[in-house]
Amino acid sequence: MAAATTLIIGASHAGVQTAASLRDNGYDGRIVMISDEAHLPYHRPPLSKTLAKPGGAALQVLRSARFFEDRRIEFVPDTRIATLAPNERRVVTADGAVIDYDALVLATGARPLVPPIPGRDLDGVMTLRSLDDALRLGEALQGADHVAIIGGGMIGLEFAAVAAGEGRQVTVIEAAPRILGRAVSAETADQLAAEHRRRGVTIVTGDSVLAIEGQTRVSAVVTKAGLRVPADLVLIAVGAIANAELAGDIGIGNREGIQVDTGLATAVPGIYAVGDCAHHPNTHAGASMRIESVQNATDQGRTVAAALTGGKARYTALPWFWSDQYELKLQIAGITQGHDLAVSRRDGPDGRLTVFCFRRGRLVGVESINNARTHMAARRLLGAGMTITAAQAADPDFDIGAAAKLIAAAE
Amino acid sequence: MANCLRDVPSRSPAATGVDGMPRVTYLSPSGVAHSVDVRAGDSVMQGAIANGIDGIVAECGGSASCATCHVYVDEAFLPLVGEVSPVEDEMLDFAASERQPNSRLGCQIAVTAGLDGLVVTLPERQV
Numbered sequence: 001m002a003a004a005t006t007l008i009i010g011a012s013h014a015g016v017q018t019a020a021s022l023r024d025n026g027y028d029g030r031i032v033m034i035s036d037e038a039h040l041p042y043h044r045p046p047l048s049k050t051l052a053k054p055g056g057a058a059l060q061v062l063r064s065a066r067f068f069e070d071r072r073i074e075f076v077p078d079t080r081i082a083t084l085a086p087n088e089r090r091v092v093t094a095d096g097a098v099i100d101y102d103a104l105v106l107a108t109g110a111r112p113l114v115p116p117i118p119g120r121d122l123d124g125v126m127t128l129r130s131l132d133d134a135l136r137l138g139e140a141l142q143g144a145d146h147v148a149i150i151g152g153g154m155i156g157l158e159f160a161a162v163a164a165g166e167g168r169q170v171t172v173i174e175a176a177p178r179i180l181g182r183a184v185s186a187e188t189a190d191q192l193a194a195e196h197r198r199r200g201v202t203i204v205t206g207d208s209v210l211a212i213e214g215q216t217r218v219s220a221v222v223t224k225a226g227l228r229v230p231a232d233l234v235l236i237a238v239g240a241i242a243n244a245e246l247a248g249d250i251g252i253g254n255r256e257g258i259q260v261d262t263g264l265a266t267a268v269p270g271i272y273a274v275g276d277c278a279h280h281p282n283t284h285a286g287a288s289m290r291i292e293s294v295q296n297a298t299d300q301g302r303t304v305a306a307a308l309t310g311g312k313a314r315y316t317a318l319p320w321f322w323s324d325q326y327e328l329k330l331q332i333a334g335i336t337q338g339h340d341l342a343v344s345r346r347d348g349p350d351g352r353l354t355v356f357c358f359r360r361g362r363l364v365g366v367e368s369i370n371n372a373r374t375h376m377a378a379r380r381l382l383g384a385g386m387t388i389t390a391a392q393a394a395d396p397d398f399d400i401g402a403a404a405k406l407i408a409a410a411e
Numbered sequence: 412m413a414n415c416l417r418d419v420p421s422r423s424p425a426a427t428g429v430d431g432m433p434r435v436t437y438l439s440p441s442g443v444a445h446s447v448d449v450r451a452g453d454s455v456m457q458g459a460i461a462n463g464i465d466g467i468v469a470e471c472g473g474s475a476s477c478a479t480c481h482v483y484v485d486e487a488f489l490p491l492v493g494e495v496s497p498v499e500d501e502m503l504d505f506a507a508s509e510r511q512p513n514s515r516l517g518c519q520i521a522v523t524a525g526l527d528g529l530v531v532t533l534p535e536r537q538v
Contacts, residue, residue, distance in 0.1 A: 046472055060472050063463070064460060322471065373504055376502060
């Protein structure tokens with residue numbers, strides 16, 4: 001019998017973890033992993049933190065070339081897929097190469113959403129998703145004095161911190177009433193906003209960009225409320241859309257993502273989706289959603305590899321996130337969106353904040369700034385399906401770390 | 412990958428690695444040794460990734476956010492590997508394998524010439 005082939009389209013956190021976990025689980029078939037980028041797969045989070053600055057940090061590979069060779073993972077760079085033929089279990093690359101598969105894992109990721117703002121094609125207007133984007137942005141930052149960032153989400157704020165740290169005049173323009181409206185509680189957002197302002201960043205909320213001005217290069221950003229923000233570099237960071245065109249061609253995806261079940265399988269036999277592109281039923285959120293995070297990408301990679309090697313195949317991992325801005329380390333355990341009660345605590349060293357988020361009386365997530373112990377404890381607690389009461393959350397003598405250690409001891 | 416790098420000046424004859432690169436030995440939980448040359452300035456975590464060493468997951472890429480590059484540092488080198496930062500200290504408390512007095516996050520130890528010969532043992536689990 002010919003060895004089976006697993007084809008992975010996309011070679012970032014989710015694709016690489018899928019390949020690595022397949023081998024860890026003893027999968028002996030052929031593994032082909034296709035990337036539309038030229039580089040070895042790399043860590044994406046540093047792109048908006050340490051890479052997008054003049055002379056920024058070096059690329060960090062996820063795994064070395066030797067890792068892929070040793071595990072017989074065929075990494076194919078610089079290649080796009082033209083067509084997908086699910087009945088034949090076959091794909092054709094843009095170069096015309098034909099690859100037959102037994103299982104297909106779509107790990108195609110997402111790309112920046114670029115709203116139709118006049119002037120978006122001017123020189124100096126950029127987005128940030130890939131290593132090449134980060135290098136371009138870092139180079140542009142070198143010659144820029146005024147930086148305008150459209151969107152007060154994680155990527156925009158992380159780059160604001162980088163640019164402010166390089167001494168640039170930075171303005172963040174957010175259409176919603178506050179920054180990070182979709183990502184974190186008001187109290188956490190307020191602390192981050194205060195730190196940005198303390199570092200000289202101007203944050204404009206409740207206003208949106210009408211046009212980006214300039215001849216060939218950007219010179220300013222004009223808002224609905226009539227602000228005119230001088231800018232020689234603009235980063236558009238208003239969110240991302242799933243790379244789901246291939247899936248869309250066969251009826252299993254749209255701009256919202258590629259629809260999968262709890263086992264990360266699509267409705268088409270033999271085709272799975274993982275990572276940023278996967279619109280999946282999330283047990284912790286109680287809803288179907290896409291999550292853009294390293295945790296989601298790697299844990300979904302592990303889950304799909306388990307499914308393909310006959311093991312546990314339900315995606316139930318606890319979501320967690322982090323963001324580094326200046327000296328603030330934000331960490332989030334669980335899904336805090338949609339909470340109806342937030343209990344916050346400030347204790348310990350300056351800047352240390354913890355926000356316990358509840359929904360219908362149940363702890364759904366914990367946001368913390370410079371409080372890694374609480375974050376890790378919350379991950380353990382929530383991951384075990386445990387909750388605490390709002391009264392415990394508010395009690396300065398309640399130690400969530402000790403509570404989490406008790407769970408570990410009981411397991 | 413680790414051996415094809417640039418103009419690192421050759422150093423003291425004590426350095427055992429190629430082109431004077433510090434050598435680090437990673438011991439698997441069962442005691443299998445992998446000795447590799449690590450680019451000076453890279454972290455213990457990066458040295459493992461660059462050389463395809465099993466047992467270092469490094470989910471967060473070196474920002475002390477995941478505690479999946481946990482290592483046990485050989486006692487002889489403990490005084491040389493620097494201080495544990497508050498964030499690292501708190502992350503180590505909740506690493507997947509039990510914390511020991513010689514526990515560190517591999518991403519927080521920069522491999523320098525002074526650490527040539529460093530030995531670290533990998534834990535049973537990182538996740």
